[in-house]
Amino acid sequence: MEDVAREAGVSRALVSIAFRGVSGVSDETREHIFAAAQRLNYQPNRIASLLASKSTSSIGVFLLDLHNDLFADVHDGIRKAIAGSGKHMVLSVGSVEGELDATALNALIQSRVGIIIAAGLLLPDEDLLKFSRSVPILSTARRVPGLDSVYSDNLSGAQAATRHLLNLGHRRVVFLANPQTDGYLERQKGFVTVMKEAGLTPEIQPSAYSRTQAARDIGPLLDHPDRPTAIFAHNDQSALGVLDAIAARGMRAPSDISVVGYDNTSASTPPGIALTTVDIHAQDLGRTAAEKALQRLTDPGAPIIDLASEPTLIVRGTTGPPPHAS
Amino acid sequence: MEDVAREAGVSRALVSIAFRGVSGVSDETREHIFAAAQRLNYQPNRIASLLASKSTSSIGVFLLDLHNDLFADVHDGIRKAIAGSGKHMVLSVGSVEGELDATALNALIQSRVGIIIAAGLLLPDEDLLKFSRSVPILSTARRVPGLDSVYSDNLSGAQAATRHLLNLGHRRVVFLANPQTDGYLERQKGFVTVMKEAGLTPEIQPSAYSRTQAARDIGPLLDHPDRPTAIFAHNDQSALGVLDAIAARGMRAPSDISVVGYDNTSASTPPGIALTTVDIHAQDLGRTAAEKALQRLTDPGAPIIDLASEPTLIVRGTTGPPPHAS
DNA sequence: ATGAAAGCGCTAACAT
DNA sequence: ATGTTAGCGCTTTCAT
Numbered sequence: 001m002e003d004v005a006r007e008a009g010v011s012r013a014l015v016s017i018a019f020r021g022v023s024g025v026s027d028e029t030r031e032h033i034f035a036a037a038q039r040l041n042y043q044p045n046r047i048a049s050l051l052a053s054k055s056t057s058s059i060g061v062f063l064l065d066l067h068n069d070l071f072a073d074v075h076d077g078i079r080k081a082i083a084g085s086g087k088h089m090v091l092s093v094g095s096v097e098g099e100l101d102a103t104a105l106n107a108l109i110q111s112r113v114g115i116i117i118a119a120g121l122l123l124p125d126e127d128l129l130k131f132s133r134s135v136p137i138l139s140t141a142r143r144v145p146g147l148d149s150v151y152s153d154n155l156s157g158a159q160a161a162t163r164h165l166l167n168l169g170h171r172r173v174v175f176l177a178n179p180q181t182d183g184y185l186e187r188q189k190g191f192v193t194v195m196k197e198a199g200l201t202p203e204i205q206p207s208a209y210s211r212t213q214a215a216r217d218i219g220p221l222l223d224h225p226d227r228p229t230a231i232f233a234h235n236d237q238s239a240l241g242v243l244d245a246i247a248a249r250g251m252r253a254p255s256d257i258s259v260v261g262y263d264n265t266s267a268s269t270p271p272g273i274a275l276t277t278v279d280i281h282a283q284d285l286g287r288t289a290a291e292k293a294l295q296r297l298t299d300p301g302a303p304i305i306d307l308a309s310e311p312t313l314i315v316r317g318t319t320g321p322p323p324h325a326s
Numbered sequence: 327m328e329d330v331a332r333e334a335g336v337s338r339a340l341v342s343i344a345f346r347g348v349s350g351v352s353d354e355t356r357e358h359i360f361a362a363a364q365r366l367n368y369q370p371n372r373i374a375s376l377l378a379s380k381s382t383s384s385i386g387v388f389l390l391d392l393h394n395d396l397f398a399d400v401h402d403g404i405r406k407a408i409a410g411s412g413k414h415m416v417l418s419v420g421s422v423e424g425e426l427d428a429t430a431l432n433a434l435i436q437s438r439v440g441i442i443i444a445a446g447l448l449l450p451d452e453d454l455l456k457f458s459r460s461v462p463i464l465s466t467a468r469r470v471p472g473l474d475s476v477y478s479d480n481l482s483g484a485q486a487a488t489r490h491l492l493n494l495g496h497r498r499v500v501f502l503a504n505p506q507t508d509g510y511l512e513r514q515k516g517f518v519t520v521m522k523e524a525g526l527t528p529e530i531q532p533s534a535y536s537r538t539q540a541a542r543d544i545g546p547l548l549d550h551p552d553r554p555t556a557i558f559a560h561n562d563q564s565a566l567g568v569l570d571a572i573a574a575r576g577m578r579a580p581s582d583i584s585v586v587g588y589d590n591t592s593a594s595t596p597p598g599i600a601l602t603t604v605d606i607h608a609q610d611l612g613r614t615a616a617e618k619a620l621q622r623l624t625d626p627g628a629p630i631i632d633l634a635s636e637p638t639l640i641v642r643g644t645t646g647p648p649p650h651a652s
Numbered sequence: 653a654t655g656a657a658a659g660c661g662c663t664a665a666c667a668t
Numbered sequence: 669a670t671g672t673t674a675g676c677g678c679t680t681t682c683a684t
Contacts, residue, residue, distance in 0.1 A: 001677065010654075012677095014653085016680090017653095017654095020679085024653065024654085025653070025654085029653080041460060043432065043435050043436050044436055044678080045436065045676090047437065048377050048679090049678055051374050051676085051678070052659080052660055054679090055679090066398035069393060071392070072391075072392035075392055075419065076392075091417035091419070093405075093417070111373065133367060244598075247597045247598035266537075270566075270597060270598075271566055271573045272570075272573035272599070273597070336670075337670065337672080338671090339663085339664090339670070340669085343669095343670090346663085351669070351670085352670095371660090371661055371662065374661035374662035374676090375662055377661080377662070377676050378676055379664080380663090380676055380677090381663090654683100655682100655683080656684095657680100657682090658682105659678105660676105660679085662676085663674100664676105665672100665674090666672080666674105667670100667673100668669100668670080
């Protein structure tokens with residue numbers, strides 16, 4: 001910067017002003033400065049800038065898993081909302097095993113981001129509250145009591161999906177569940193309440209966040225002579241695993257068995273057989289989350305944000321009447 | 327840090343030494359320091375640390391597109407290789423439109439990373455060389471002359487895929503091409519050379535990096551009465567688009583038409599119909615790229631790295647003999 | 653509009 | 669093993 005100042009024949013302060021885009025420098029001088037910077041191939045040192053301004057100009061973003069398109073959508077939404085705010089986004093990626101949550105959050109804290117937008121946190125609510133003593137955290141796609149949360153109403157989404165199945169005539173429906181941890185209980189709950197209301201037995205098959213694991217977990221149920229007529233998977237990826245297991249047995253959806261996913265990611269539209277699923281509008285979630293995060297930055301004292309959005313049931317090709325319903 | 331030192335009853339230097347994990351502090355003192363830090367909920371300020379050490383302890387990672395599983399694989403490989411090196415990874419994401427390449431690279435440069443590992447760069451070679459004056463860049467999944475490159479041999483991969491099709495008896499094969507820009511010319515070239523060697527006409531249909539665009543671009547060719555018997559798509563995503571277009575017309579692969587993809591991402595295994603594709607071993611690519619980047623950091627003067635790996639043709643369910651070949 | 657000077661929270665070289 | 673001190677490259681008052 002010293003060099004640029006000398007090259008442009010001004011003081012360092014001017015160069016700083018010019019690069020930050022704040023007022024206090026004439027257009028002409030600014031041009032000179034930029035030209036000089038160009039000549040010297042100068043790029044401002046954001047590390048030094050952050051230190052000196054002790055600023056909150058960075059927004060940390062935690063994404064659970066790059067292999068799930070859901071998080072790519074959330075990322076896109078966040079990026080769009082942040083663009084033009086002058087804020088810079090710092091990414092940190094977790095893992096579906098969950099053992100990286102804390103590491104990723106600490107990395108963000110150590111990078112002194114002004115706020116963390118977190119999508120797909122796996123840590124218990126209590127732990128997250130602890131982290132939020134160091135930095136504000138806005139949770140998206142999951143409600144965390146005590147933290148700003150921008151999420152989709154999983155209860156109503158799961159209810160809509162389950163009702164769709166029941167309306168089609170299904171009576172034996174199995175919910176392929178995600179690990180039942182803080183923040184991810186509602187889908188199963190929605191399934192259970194609707195089944196019970198209808199006087200049916202809600203069957204639950206526990207599984208994990210993995211397509212292959214889903215295929216393995218659902219296998220025995222499919223092999224059973226008296227198998228369910230519909231499977232409701234906790235997300236699209238595991239629904240794909242269910243479809244894998246179905247295809248491996250020479251069966252077809254929905255003629256032999258119906259399948260419903262959740263999230264409406266790109267995974268829900270394999271060629272030929274598009275998955276019935278629940279759209280959580282992930283990109284909107286990301287965009288809204290980022291807008292709210294920006295607000296939080298300007299008003300730390302504002303009341304906690306708790307924003308639920310309505311998901312949309314998308315009926316596509318993997319659901320139909322049960323085999324012998326007619 | 328001052329506070330922690332006071333709380334632990336030592337000087338700031340000791341705290342620094344303890345947190346960096348270097349020698350110069352007794353085990354007992356270190357425990358005291360960590361305990362004090364814990365009590366105060368202290369997290370070291372990585373911004374200040376980076377500034378003071380003017381260090382190269384950060385590794386920048388550029389990923390073109392979070393929606394393509396290929397980059398998630400590369401990311402995983404990089405992360406595994408970096409873990410335990412004490413280096414910290416700084417992520418920056420581009421976009422398939424390519425207009426974000428420069429922005430993303432500049433962000434990394436301004437964050438003063440010691441080296442950038444870039445996967446899926448779209449900028450011309452010449453521009454990249456310019457960026458590399460500011461920071462070493464290692465390109466992966468693309469060869470950039472003049473830069474360290476760790477990539478897969480696309481020429482041989484495309485040749486293997488094309489030969490596979492010809493061996494099956496296909497004569498009219500169309501290559502659904504990506505935008506022909508620096509670094510991504512080899513797949514088409516491999517296709518063309520093999521077709522010509524066999525005395526056949528290489529047909530090329532230009533397209534873009536998008537599944538829906540691929541479906542649109544291939545449509546007219548499928549509708550033609552004298553349509554090709556096989557389509558070789560430049561990557562799995564566009565192969566999916568081709569399968570979409572095929573399904574939309576009530577046709578099936580491979581009985582009506584064969585389809586080959588490229589990359590062997592998770593997109594290549596939709597339920598039921600697994601795609602014949604070329605595995606570029608993306609995670610290995612990422613891992614190797616990161617290992618080489620680490621070496622480059624320790625030895626800036628070493629000769630340029632130019633490392634090609636052999637891809638593997640994976641024959642699955644979307645290729646078979648042409649309809650009337652028997 | 654421009655310049656001077658203090659300091660952000662650390663690291664690193666040196667001294668004890 | 670522990671303490672002291674001078675920066676790292678900026679931003680930010682405060683003068684001018």
